[in-house]
Amino acid sequence: MQQMENGKLQFSTPVSRDRVISKFPKWYTPQACLQMKDHWHGRVRSACKDRAAWNAGMKMSKVVVVGDLYVGKTCLINRFCKDMFDRDYKATIGVDFEIERFELSGVPYTLQIWDTAGQEKFKCIASTYYRGAQVIITVFDLADIRTLEHTRQWLEEALRENDPGSCFVFLIGTKRDLLSSAECQRTERDAIKIAAEMQAEFWSVSSKTGENVREFFFRVAALAFEESMLRALEGGAPLTSEPETSSELTAA
Amino acid sequence: MEDFGSALEKNAAELTVMDVYDIAAVVGQEFERIIDQYGCEALARLMPKVVRVLEIVEVLVSRNNISPETEELRLELDRLRLERMDRLEKEKKHQKELELVEDVWRGEAQDLLSQIAQLQAENKNLLTNLSLNDCPVTEEELQRQEGVSERERQVMKKLKEVVDKQRDEIRAKDRELTLRNDDVEALQQQQNRLMKINHDLRHKMAVVEAQGKALIQQKVELEAVAQAREQELGQLHQEVTRLRDRLRGEPAHNEEEPAPAPPQLSHAETSDAQSSVWAECGNDPEFLAECFEVGESLSLFPGLEDGEHAEKGEDYCDEDGDEEEEEEEAVLLWGACEEDPAGERGALDLKDPNRPRFTLQELRDVLHERNELKAKVFMLQEEIAYYKSEEQEEEMGTPPSMPSPVPRSNIQPESGIKRLIFTAIMPMVAAGLIADDPTLQPIRRLVSFV
Numbered sequence: 001m002q003q004m005e006n007g008k009l010q011f012s013t014p015v016s017r018d019r020v021i022s023k024f025p026k027w028y029t030p031q032a033c034l035q036m037k038d039h040w041h042g043r044v045r046s047a048c049k050d051r052a053a054w055n056a057g058m059k060m061s062k063v064v065v066v067g068d069l070y071v072g073k074t075c076l077i078n079r080f081c082k083d084m085f086d087r088d089y090k091a092t093i094g095v096d097f098e099i100e101r102f103e104l105s106g107v108p109y110t111l112q113i114w115d116t117a118g119q120e121k122f123k124c125i126a127s128t129y130y131r132g133a134q135v136i137i138t139v140f141d142l143a144d145i146r147t148l149e150h151t152r153q154w155l156e157e158a159l160r161e162n163d164p165g166s167c168f169v170f171l172i173g174t175k176r177d178l179l180s181s182a183e184c185q186r187t188e189r190d191a192i193k194i195a196a197e198m199q200a201e202f203w204s205v206s207s208k209t210g211e212n213v214r215e216f217f218f219r220v221a222a223l224a225f226e227e228s229m230l231r232a233l234e235g236g237a238p239l240t241s242e243p244e245t246s247s248e249l250t251a252a
Numbered sequence: 253m254e255d256f257g258s259a260l261e262k263n264a265a266e267l268t269v270m271d272v273y274d275i276a277a278v279v280g281q282e283f284e285r286i287i288d289q290y291g292c293e294a295l296a297r298l299m300p301k302v303v304r305v306l307e308i309v310e311v312l313v314s315r316n317n318i319s320p321e322t323e324e325l326r327l328e329l330d331r332l333r334l335e336r337m338d339r340l341e342k343e344k345k346h347q348k349e350l351e352l353v354e355d356v357w358r359g360e361a362q363d364l365l366s367q368i369a370q371l372q373a374e375n376k377n378l379l380t381n382l383s384l385n386d387c388p389v390t391e392e393e394l395q396r397q398e399g400v401s402e403r404e405r406q407v408m409k410k411l412k413e414v415v416d417k418q419r420d421e422i423r424a425k426d427r428e429l430t431l432r433n434d435d436v437e438a439l440q441q442q443q444n445r446l447m448k449i450n451h452d453l454r455h456k457m458a459v460v461e462a463q464g465k466a467l468i469q470q471k472v473e474l475e476a477v478a479q480a481r482e483q484e485l486g487q488l489h490q491e492v493t494r495l496r497d498r499l500r501g502e503p504a505h506n507e508e509e510p511a512p513a514p515p516q517l518s519h520a521e522t523s524d525a526q527s528s529v530w531a532e533c534g535n536d537p538e539f540l541a542e543c544f545e546v547g548e549s550l551s552l553f554p555g556l557e558d559g560e561h562a563e564k565g566e567d568y569c570d571e572d573g574d575e576e577e578e579e580e581e582a583v584l585l586w587g588a589c590e591e592d593p594a595g596e597r598g599a600l601d602l603k604d605p606n607r608p609r610f611t612l613q614e615l616r617d618v619l620h621e622r623n624e625l626k627a628k629v630f631m632l633q634e635e636i637a638y639y640k641s642e643e644q645e646e647e648m649g650t651p652p653s654m655p656s657p658v659p660r661s662n663i664q665p666e667s668g669i670k671r672l673i674f675t676a677i678m679p680m681v682a683a684g685l686i687a688d689d690p691t692l693q694p695i696r697r698l699v700s701f702v
Binding site for chain 2: 093094095097099124125
């Protein structure tokens, strides 16, 4: 229901106003971030003024969210996409997805966010959806240090289905609201270490309060968008579809 | 003798004394002759008288030319007379010349007069003209006029340049205009094409909807059949267990309860499953229904080749370890039992309402179907929103939107359909959420236009 209302809003103005990103979003912590710059790449900025850029901009990027069960992957996505939070736990069956439309620097852009099941028994299904991801979000529970250790394994599995170096990796600690600031700092230190190992960008969020959720997804959208634009500009040919993703659903 | 005669012929005034003697001689000769003829007596009386006349003449003549001076004077007089005559003649000539000159002069004067008259008339004309122009003609102005003409020439030159430039500009504009016209025409054609595509798409959508409905109908029928089958199977199973019990003989006779368990599976349990297994699939009742239906029907159909498959599955629950190789494909759904503390997972219990029922492939199919449906819902929502926003726009302030679609599309380069394609359809196709069927080919072509 709410999504429908969103849709209407999105259509009267091309993209919902709260999905318009004009300034390049900043990192969470400089100790673990993928890019230090706080402005658009010059070529991308100039290309955005060009109508032809829309061709590249209509491309959709695939985001895959992985991590242990009960760390809050679905909650994170629901907080951002539907702005709601359900306290009760419901295991995700296999996979689910959401589509989010953005406008970056005046160009429409779409993220396809795949929510995977954290339960071991669904892994064989969920893993078939890892392919063709441009962004891999590995999620752990800030309150459960074991889930942080498992992120390595999750990332490895997700990367196995993708070309090395073709993905942005994020490491997300959830349930920040459950921790005191001291505990949080301690856990974040560990997480930053692991993020550096994984060459990932670290964020600490709370889906319950919504803290940093929007900022985080904006950052994801901006990085993915810029990367797509640069690839399109380098490739010269307009990117319309990714061949891997089109066959994925039929394979699944 | 001649001399005498000449003296007689002389003018009286010119006669000299000598001439008189000559005349007397002549007369005496004449007398001698007469005496010879007639004697002296005839002349006796005449003689003295003649002599007397001659003497008078002599005196008179001698009195006339008193001296040579007089002669000179007379000559002088004659000369003077001649001179006078000459002068008179000259005077006459002069007079004539003068008259001639006068005549010429008069003619000239006449000419000049006429010229003057002409000029005066002209002057008058000019004056009237001037008065018409209302500006007194002065020398300064004449000079200025010369300057003006110079300036005029320059201005003319400049004007000509300007005209040339403008002509070139007009030509360029003309060319541009034709180009624009071509563009407009191309856009119109494109729009027509798009409208046609839209129409086709809507038609196709309607067809697909109808097909969907037909499929649902079919599914319901199949489900009914499946249910009947399941009941039948349940009965059969009951019979089998009963037979088995009987075969085991009387020693195990005391236990009669497990026998009726399988038949209970048929209906009460499935409804039970509905509330537990699928409860976690979200509060979306449609999705729940969809999944449940699919799950139930599919759990029977993959084994249609050997109708025993369902039974086999249940057997497998009993014999567990025996069919290791089957476990791969039959990873079973545990549903909520894992979270449910009551659902302790031991051996697969037939009585357990949450026991696994679906194969991995079935779950994959269900998920795939769900994803496709979700993508379709998203697309339809986008379209509905688009039409709603269009309605709103029409209500807001542009009532004549349909009668003049061409200028409207020109004003708004981003037409709704294009936006729709860009924001909704193409990304889905790109992501493989919508099958890339040939009906989308026109849209692809359109994208390459923009």
